[in-house]
Amino acid sequence: MSDSRIPAPRPVGLVTILAIFAGFGLFLLILDLTYLRHRPTDPYTWTPEKLTKDLAWKATPESRRQTLDELKAKQNEQLQAYGWADKKAGTVQLPIARAEELVIAQYGASSSSK
DSSP: OOOTTSOOOOOOOHHHHHHHHHHHHHHHHHHHHHTGGGOOOOGGGSOGGGSOTTTGGGSSHHHHHHHHHHHHHHHHHHHTOOEEEETTTTEEEOOHHHHHHHHHHHHHHHHHTO
């Protein structure tokens, strides 16, 4: 019932098996030397002295918190101050409360007259 014309498979030689393992080992060595050892380190673990000025705020939780507090204080000052948003276009910056008053005065008067 079996076909006698099909040759029997040859056994795999020891040299072939060693060559496959050597190739795989060489691949792992190249991977280690090129990628794994040269990964950039996480800037959140650096000390502030090792960071550039634009990244120094990321160094510690305290520096991140301080930077956030400064940003919030600056934004609150801007919300409460008058100034130019775009002087060329004639756009001004108003405190929120004053802007609300102006919008209510403008649109409240027009909606009540309808």
